[in-house]
Amino acid sequence: MINVKKRNVIVVGAGPVGLISALALQNKGISCVVIESEEKDYPRAGSRAIYIHGASLKLLEETSKGLGFELAKDGVIWPIKRTLFRGKEVYVRNYGVTNTQDSTKLPHFASLHQHKIEKHIYNACSEAGVEFVWGEPAKDIDITDEGVKLTTASGEIWEADYIIGCDGARSVVREQSGIQFEGPRTNDTFIVVDIEEDENDPMPIERIFHYQHPAMGSRNVMFVPFKGGMRVDLQLLAEDKVEDYGTEESVKEWLPKVMNPKYAERVTWVSSYRFHQVVVDSFTDEKRRILLAGEAAHLFAPFGARGLNSGIPDAVIAVRGIEQAINATSEEERCQAIDAAANERRIAALWNRDGSTTALHHLQGDSLEMNMKRELAASLVSIVPTLGRWLDEGPYGPKFGPPELTTKY
Ligand SMILES: Cc1cc2nc3c(=O)[nH]c(=O)nc-3n(C[C@H](O)[C@H](O)[C@H](O)COP(=O)(O)OP(=O)(O)OC[C@H]3O[C@@H](n4cnc5c(N)ncnc54)[C@H](O)[C@@H]3O)c2cc1C
CATH class of the missing domain: 3.50.50.60 (FAD/NAD(P)-binding domain)
Structure with missing residues (x-):
């Protein structure tokens, strides 16, 4: 039964x-x-x-x-966030250290x-x-x-x-x-690499976003710290082949161009994603x-x-x-x-x-209008500093939730 x-x-x-x-x-x-x-x-x-x-x-x-x-x-909790446009810093903000043990x-x-x-x-x-x-x-x-x-x-x-x-x-x-x-499903491919921290010589805990990293042939690169390590997101160009950037061997080739080469030996995960x-x-x-x-x-x-x-x-x-x-x-x-x-x-x-x-639209920069906006913002940032903030926040989308919800996220 x-x-x-x-x-x-x-x-x-x-x-x-x-x-x-x-x-x-x-x-x-x-x-x-x-x-x-x-x-x-x-x-x-x-x-x-x-x-x-x-x-x-x-x-x-x-x-x-x-x-x-x-x-x-x-x-x-990273105290510092920083954004660079083709290698030039366009935004930095230091919030000071937060006591995570509070x-x-x-x-x-x-x-x-x-x-x-x-x-x-x-x-x-x-x-x-x-x-x-x-x-x-x-x-x-x-x-x-x-x-x-x-x-x-x-x-x-x-x-x-x-x-x-x-x-x-x-x-x-x-x-x-x-x-x-x-x-829809997006066409962009992102390579996501996790790196284990070197506890004897840790890197600064900073979230850094590079628009068109000069060492990476103008591909966007993002660094996001997590407890015990760092996540590196590389946005591929439309013509790129995933296998040229998304295998453990290929990561060992490009990673030393964007961070201390020792981290090429401390890779814990490599994944490639296209997002729905x-x-x-x-x-x-x-x-x-x-x-x-x-x-x-x-x-x-x-x-x-x-x-x-x-x-x-x-x-x-x-x-x-x-x-x-x-x-x-x-x-x-x-x-x-x-x-x-x-x-x-x-x-x-x-x-x-x-x-x-x-x-995504902001990150891709594949529309003429968005591309121009990003270029203009980066070139005018020394005169209009709020444009640096726009460049910094753009890759994450709006921060607030719809007003009618009881919970924001
Ligand atoms: C690169 C990347 C970075 C991300 N970063 C963030 C971030 O920083 N912050 C954030 O909020 N989100 C982030 N996300 C999204 C986040 O990872 C997912 O939203 C989350 O894992 C979803 O959890 P889930 O429990 O819904 O699904 P899953 O984690 O997929 O869990 C589903 C579970 O169901 C089980 N299952 C499947 N089919 C069956 C079945 N027939 N019967 C019984 N069990 C079944 C599976 O085995 C699994 O255990 C990220 C995603 C990616 C890919």
């Missing part, structure tokens, strides 16, 4: 967004299970998020006391590697007693008026009132719910039993750090919506609660997609 297990909510995917969803559910006393296709402690492919916004730290702290501060303490005030941001971010959230889940099923891909989902039935690849059956689909870019939950991604700029047509299904969160619901280019930073409120607001739906006194009220959560996060996702499109 098949043993059917029941919970209030099934979270599909134990990436960072699934972990936060489960933590928020558990801390509200809503029974849940996390179903993850990979085995526990599986190695993640590629390097991903490092920059966590202050708004996300605050939300994590509210979700699980101590978690926001723990991430902040394990991160770095237990009373969360910082504006923290920078640490995604595997560390996930570790902290996973530890909080373990302490809270979240239940995990590892190595079981979700396969089929049957959605009825009463709830959901999920069958895993090995035939395990789980029933629940709701599913939060946090199963990433190729989400099975999204596909099984009949929800579609909408939006897509958002789902709905964050929920027709029967209001599914909510999507994180990359199951949206994919953005990472400039402006909108991916995980918007996945965190997706998770928290999905849980808030489900809590209200569970307490609803009518079917209409229940559906309204799910719709409110879904609509709020879709508005935010569209906003973030537009923000990262603006950032």
Whole structure:
């Protein structure tokens, strides 16, 4: 006889967004299970998020006391940001050193590697007693008026009132719910290289952006520090071949042109990316039993750090919506609660997609108008210093969120 297990909510995917969803559910006393296709402690492919916004730290702290501060303490906060245009400095700002160990005030941001971010959230889940099923891909989902039935690849059956689909870019939950991604894929390729810090002789903790780095044949190069290392983003030109810049051997050739050659021997990750700029047509299904969160619901280019930073409120607001739906006194009220959560996060996702499109457009400099604006700004910066700020902030897109949201990211 098949043993059917029941919970209030099934979270599909134990990436960072699934972990936060489960933590928020558990801390509200809503029974849940996390179903993850990979085995526990599986190695993640590629390097991903490092920059966590202050708004996300605050939300994590509210979700699980101590978690926001723990991430902040394990991160770095660069005191200096600097922008250069063809090798000439056009902007520098020194904020002074922030005490990351302050237990009373969360910082504006923290920078640490995604595997560390996930570790902290996973530890909080373990302490809270979240239940995990590892190595079981979700396969089929049957959605009825009463709830959901999920069958895993090995035939395990789980029933629940709701599913939060946090199963990433190729989400099975999204596909099984009949929800579609909408939006384009970009043509630009970025090479993302992570470097391990030399602790005996550390480099300055500065975020530096080079428009058209003179040593790199006018390709843009960005340096972003994280705890224990530095991320180097190289934007390829349209005619470039990925294999000429994106293999470990090719990185060893070009990296010494932009930083101390010793770091060519300290490369920990090399990945190449082309980014999608897509958002789902709905964050929920027709029967209001599914909510999507994180990359199951949206994919953005990472400039402006909108991916995980918007996945965190997706998770928290999905849980808030489900809590209200569970307490609803009518079917209409229940559906309204799910719709409110879904609509709020879709508005935010569209906003973030537009923000990262603006950032990409600025970075690419492939339109005549944007190219002229950047050239003009760089040439006039000594007379109009605010243009330096425009050049510095452009690659990250707008900083603020749409006013109607309860949470900005
Ligand atoms: C180069 C780069 C830099 C980035 N930098 C930043 C940054 O600085 N800040 C930021 O906010 N964001 C950044 N991002 C985006 C961020 O990495 C993602 O938004 C984040 O990882 C999404 O998390 P997730 O939990 O939604 O998805 P994932 O991390 O993809 O997790 C999905 C999980 O679901 C599991 N899964 C998949 N299918 C199934 C199934 N059928 N059944 C069960 N489990 C399943 C997977 O194994 C995985 O564990 C960056 C991304 C890239 C590529």
